[in-house]
Amino acid sequence: MSATVTEQGTPAGKPSGGIVVRDILKQFPGVVANHDVNITIRPGTVHALIGENGAGKSTLMKILYGVQRPDGGTIEVDGKQVRFSSPTDAIKAGIGMVFQHFMLADNLTVLENVVLGAEKLHGIGDEARAEITRISDAFGFGLDPDELVEDLGVGQRQRVEILKVLYRGAQIIILDEPTAVLVPQEVDALFANLRELRASGRTILFISHKLDEVLAIADDITVMRRGETVGEADPKTATKKQLAELMVGSELPSPETGESTVTDQVLLTLDDVGLVDERGRALLKNISFEIHRGEILGIAGVEGNGQEELVETIMGMRKGTGRITLDGKDIDSWDTRERREAGVAFIPADRHRHGLLLDFPLWENRILGHQTKEPSSNGFLITRKAAKESAEQIVADYDVRTPSINTNARALSGGNQQKFIVGREMSSDPSLLIASHPTRGVDVGAQAAIWDHIKRARREGLAVLLISADLDELIGLSDTIEVILRGEIVGTFDPQTVTPQDLGAAMTGGHSTEEGGAR
Amino acid sequence: MNTSKILRSVVQALLAPLIAVVVSMAVTSIVVVVAGASVGDFWDVIFKVPSHRNLVNITNQSALIFLAALAAAIGFRMNLFNIGIEGQYTLAAYTAALVAGQAWFPGKVNILVALLVAMAVGAAWAGIAGVLKVTRGVSEVISTIMLNAIAGTVVGYLLSNHGQQYGQGRRTTPIPESSQLAGWTPWKESDGAIWTLVILAVLAGVTISFLINRTRFGFDLRATGTNEDAAVVSGVEVKKMVVISMLISGAIAGLIWMPALFGGADYYGPPFQRTLGFTGIAVALLGRNRPLGIFFGAVLFAWLSEQANPLALVADISPSIVQITQGVVVLAVVVAYEVVRRWTAAYEQRELKAALDREAVSA
Numbered sequence: 025m026s027a028t029v030t031e032q033g034t035p036a037g038k039p040s041g042g043i044v045v046r047d048i049l050k051q052f053p054g055v056v057a058n059h060d061v062n063i064t065i066r067p068g069t070v071h072a073l074i075g076e077n078g079a080g081k082s083t084l085m086k087i088l089y090g091v092q093r094p095d096g097g098t099i100e101v102d103g104k105q106v107r108f109s110s111p112t113d114a115i116k117a118g119i120g121m122v123f124q125h126f127m128l129a130d131n132l133t134v135l136e137n138v139v140l141g142a143e144k145l146h147g148i149g150d151e152a153r154a155e156i157t158r159i160s161d162a163f164g165f166g167l168d169p170d171e172l173v174e175d176l177g178v179g180q181r182q183r184v185e186i187l188k189v190l191y192r193g194a195q196i197i198i199l200d201e202p203t204a205v206l207v208p209q210e211v212d213a214l215f216a217n218l219r220e221l222r223a224s225g226r227t228i229l230f231i232s233h234k235l236d237e238v239l240a241i242a243d244d245i246t247v248m249r250r251g252e253t254v255g256e257a258d259p260k261t262a263t264k265k266q267l268a269e270l271m272v273g274s275e276l277p278s279p280e281t282g283e284s285t286v287t288d289q290v291l292l293t294l295d296d297v298g299l300v301d302e303r304g305r306a307l308l309k310n311i312s313f314e315i316h317r318g319e320i321l322g323i324a325g326v327e328g329n330g331q332e333e334l335v336e337t338i339m340g341m342r343k344g345t346g347r348i349t350l351d352g353k354d355i356d357s358w359d360t361r362e363r364r365e366a367g368v369a370f371i372p373a374d375r376h377r378h379g380l381l382l383d384f385p386l387w388e389n390r391i392l393g394h395q396t397k398e399p400s401s402n403g404f405l406i407t408r409k410a411a412k413e414s415a416e417q418i419v420a421d422y423d424v425r426t427p428s429i430n431t432n433a434r435a436l437s438g439g440n441q442q443k444f445i446v447g448r449e450m451s452s453d454p455s456l457l458i459a460s461h462p463t464r465g466v467d468v469g470a471q472a473a474i475w476d477h478i479k480r481a482r483r484e485g486l487a488v489l490l491i492s493a494d495l496d497e498l499i500g501l502s503d504t505i506e507v508i509l510r511g512e513i514v515g516t517f518d519p520q521t522v523t524p525q526d527l528g529a530a531m532t533g534g535h536s537t538e539e540g541g542a543r
Numbered sequence: 544m545n546t547s548k549i550l551r552s553v554v555q556a557l558l559a560p561l562i563a564v565v566v567s568m569a570v571t572s573i574v575v576v577v578a579g580a581s582v583g584d585f586w587d588v589i590f591k592v593p594s595h596r597n598l599v600n601i602t603n604q605s606a607l608i609f610l611a612a613l614a615a616a617i618g619f620r621m622n623l624f625n626i627g628i629e630g631q632y633t634l635a636a637y638t639a640a641l642v643a644g645q646a647w648f649p650g651k652v653n654i655l656v657a658l659l660v661a662m663a664v665g666a667a668w669a670g671i672a673g674v675l676k677v678t679r680g681v682s683e684v685i686s687t688i689m690l691n692a693i694a695g696t697v698v699g700y701l702l703s704n705h706g707q708q709y710g711q712g713r714r715t716t717p718i719p720e721s722s723q724l725a726g727w728t729p730w731k732e733s734d735g736a737i738w739t740l741v742i743l744a745v746l747a748g749v750t751i752s753f754l755i756n757r758t759r760f761g762f763d764l765r766a767t768g769t770n771e772d773a774a775v776v777s778g779v780e781v782k783k784m785v786v787i788s789m790l791i792s793g794a795i796a797g798l799i800w801m802p803a804l805f806g807g808a809d810y811y812g813p814p815f816q817r818t819l820g821f822t823g824i825a826v827a828l829l830g831r832n833r834p835l836g837i838f839f840g841a842v843l844f845a846w847l848s849e850q851a852n853p854l855a856l857v858a859d860i861s862p863s864i865v866q867i868t869q870g871v872v873v874l875a876v877v878v879a880y881e882v883v884r885r886w887t888a889a890y891e892q893r894e895l896k897a898a899l900d901r902e903a904v905s906a
Contacts (some may be wrong), residue, residue, distance in 0.1 A: 401759045
């Protein structure tokens with residue numbers, strides 16, 4: 025079945041692309057379905073769709089973009105009912121989508137990336153180049169059609185994605201969490217572009233869970249919760265608190281840690297730590313800092329500036345230079361297992377890759393990383409009973425939603441997987457916690473719970489190394505913030521006084537450029 | 544509730560192999576038709592109630608195949624493709640026969656020493672591949688294949704230069720009678736004996752099963768196999784694990800020919816059975832690297848090979864045709880397991896959602 029709307033003869037400047045979504049129903053096994061979804065998007069506006077992870081935003085988006093078909097309800101575009109069986113139909117109806125993860129070929133130019141799959145529109149030569157330049161100029165994108173994508177920063181890559189959509193004639197642009205990958209300065213630039221697009225009469229559906237941003241850019245706001253639309257808000261009058269309550273049905277959690285619990289006992293010391301890759305390039309250089317018991321040290325930085333390498337060096341997975349001491353003991357010669365046994369707990373950034381055995385039951389995942397200690401084993405044999413009991417305890421204490429501890433880790437939602445990992449690491453009675461993006465991709469409820477657990481452990485004297493891309497989280501939780509850029513510490517900030525803008529500037533090298541930092 | 548759960552897990556475990564067997568039977572039937580023979584005759588022969596002699600042979604063969612598959616499975620559980628079982632057991636069988644033939648030790652002690660030698664030689668030969676992998680980054684697939692060729696050549700050279708002339712060929716000095724094991728004769732003498740050292744297969748199966756499922760080493764091994772990155776984060780030293788796994792795999796491979804050697808072969812020479820190592824790889828795949836699964840796989844393979852013998856006489860078709868059945872069943876089981884795995888995962892998701900919904904309602 026093809027789209028029933030093909031006409032697109034809207035005069036330039038006159039807003040078009042209004043969407044009315046009524047009673048959308050979508051059911052499929054195991055994932056939050058949509059039901060009673062009703063949204064009216066006025067043409068020529070920025071419409072924000074907000075909700076927690078798992079609230080059904082993605083499902084709705086996929087329905088609007090023709091990736092999935094609804095089981096019930098109707099969609100109207102410009103007053104005409106449409107039915108999409110594929111994204112091609114959605115594009116024909118003037119709907120374009122920019123995904124959170126860019127779909128660009130690094131080794132191709134901007135021009136090549138844009139025309140890929142749309143060669144019929146303006147060819148692949150000068151006509152296409154002219155069209156790209158025209159769009160880029162019209163909206164202030166500042167893109168050179170012949171530049172290689174691999175040379176572009178994150179903000180620029182995102183604009184290439186938007187340009188791709190515009191090139192295909194989209195009147196309605198869906199943006200899936202577009203700010204998740206950007207630093208504050210880049211967010212401002214994006215919003216300027218979005219305002220230009222709105223001024224040209226295009227309609228934007230902006231999906232986010234960052235309330236500040238939503239309030240700054242949106243003309244209308246729709247809130248989703250548990251798969252349905254639960255309310256609308258006017259950004260001129262709504263407050264963050266009201267929106268958050270609509271989203272979660274409760275109060276907005278805050279990462280604030282309260283009073284300082286920093287002690288004068290140094291737990292972890294890094295002294296001139298460095299690391300080079302096989303080709304001799306420096307991944308880490310001259311890193312020195314101390315973490316005391318009861319202290320949270322935050323590391324801010326654009327992703328890929330050495331955070332991962334820093335964590336792996338402290339964990340003993342990579343061999344660096346310099347000295348690392350833990351609780352007064354030189355641990356440079358220790359392997360990962362010895363360091364873990366000495367009380368280093370680790371919440372990895374990529375929980376699927378580093379934190380879980382997805383096809384193993386939860387109770388066996390309780391053992392992972394703690395194989396040598398009670399209650400996992402007696403050194404030689406796995407102590408099944410004790411491990412299971414401990415897993416039960418974690419599930420209860422950390423509110424992990426699962427039918428049982430025999431369920432495979434894969435079946436759990438991201439937030440519950442993360443809560444289980446946090447519980448596992450905390451249960452090992454650690455002295456140092458390395459938390460890498462501990463609340464990434466988890467919903468607000470789980471986020472608050474994880475923050476609480478970290479705060480509680482800090483009060484009890486835990487030293488924490490916190491790496492996060494969420495600047496609010498870093499500022500809220502940390503006692504000290506170090507900024508890392510191209511493998512070096514480039515600044516130390518006091519979270520009491522620093523603003524996200526200051527951090528953003530330091531993270532990108534002291535000035536608000538478009539560069540995504542070192543690669 | 545609980546019984547239905549058990550029932551379901553049993554169904555889940557059996558479904559994939561069942562599908563695979565049905566598919567391979569269908570494919571074999573087609574091949575039989577294409578080859579111009581009678582499908583009815585063919586399956587009559589295969590499913591004929593085995594004679595006592597057949598049963599003894601199937602048992603003995605199953606043990607050898609089981610050991611070979613177990614050796615392969617240890618590597619597979621850790622994503623190590625030890626293709627070199629063939630070479631490891633060839634070299635081990637030769638060395639053990641050589642040592643046992645010297646009769647340096649009396650009676651049963653001689654056997655024990657020979658078994659230890661076999662395990663050590665198998666382990667060493669596999670260990671070469673393990674060490675090459677962790678120190679030089681050589682893929683164990685490549686190195687073990689090459690080691691197979693080397694092992695075959697070395698044994699052939701030693702045998703023809705230092706072996707004892709026997710009939711047309713050469714052999715190692717036969718092991719002394721005091722070290723030969725009579726086996727167990729459940730029926731008439733003429734039906735043959737089940738080799739004493741078939742017990743090795745049982746022992747190895749139980750030991751490996753315990754090692755993999757119950758010990759910390761086994762957990763590290765399984766963790767490394769399923770997610771190496773996570774294993775490294777958890778403190779597993781993967782390089783050490785690679786070498787140890789290869790050593791264990793090779794040691795088990797070294798035992799493959801032992802039941803036969805002490806059960807009637809008495810020396811290393813022409814009756815030595817080749818390609819058991821490759822059969823083992825196929826059976827390990829069929830049994831999903833689980834000792835119990837491997838057991839059924841080994842019996843199936845041994846059954847097919849044994850029962851196929853009279854095919855040329857009765858059904859006018861080459862017994863080799865069962866190799867197609869064996870091949871297809873392995874291929875089909877890989878696909879079937881994936882299908883069943885997805886089905887199970889979807890089911891688990893649904894169950895999870897249902898449980899959470901119940902919770903939401905009661906809250």
